[in-house]
Amino acid sequence: MKATKETPIFEFDESSDLPLWVQLRNRMAYLITSGFYKPGDKLPTVRKYAADLRIAYNTVSKAYMGLERDGFVTTVRGSGVFVSDSEKVREGDGRTAALVDDFVKSCLEEGMALDDIPRLVTACVRRMEREHEKQK
Known part of the structure; x- marks a missing residue:
């Protein structure tokens, strides 16, 4: 079993209708399926994650x-929580990839060139970052 990785930076979307625990669960599932956390990696303890993210222990636990x-994970009593070595983890749950595929296909159907799509995404991300900073 591998050592615990540091808690990745994560900001909750306070304007979202999704509860904090669901946002955290979705983010962690993404980190697992994207390979940030690999099968066998030990996740930070619930208490550490809660302290690092400044949220309630019960939110992380949920x-x-x-x-x-x-x-996505397996709990080993007395040892911690570890990323599973399951088919779901190895292949991801597919939802994010399907969203990206649909987005790219929609852009192409609208007449965009493939080279223009990354620029569009970058511009959108920058705009969202600016809006997020204004809300702080």
């Missing part, structure tokens, strides 16, 4: 329970 229920 996110971890959701990840375990969905097969």
Whole structure:
């Protein structure tokens, strides 16, 4: 089993209708399926994650329970929470890839060139970052 990785930076979307635990669960599932956390990696303890993110212990605990229920992690009593070596983790859940595929296809159908799509995404991300900074 591998050592615990540091808690990645994560900001909650306070304007979202999704509860904090769901946002955290979704972010952690993405970190697992994208390869940031690899099968066998030990996740930070619930208490450490809660302290690092400055959120309630129960919020992190609920996110971890959701990840375990969905097969992303396994809890080893007395040792911690580890990323599962399951098919779901190796291949990802496919939702994000499907969203990206749909987006790219839609752009192409609108007449955009493939080279223009990354610029569009970059511009959108920068605009959202500026809006997020204004809200702080």
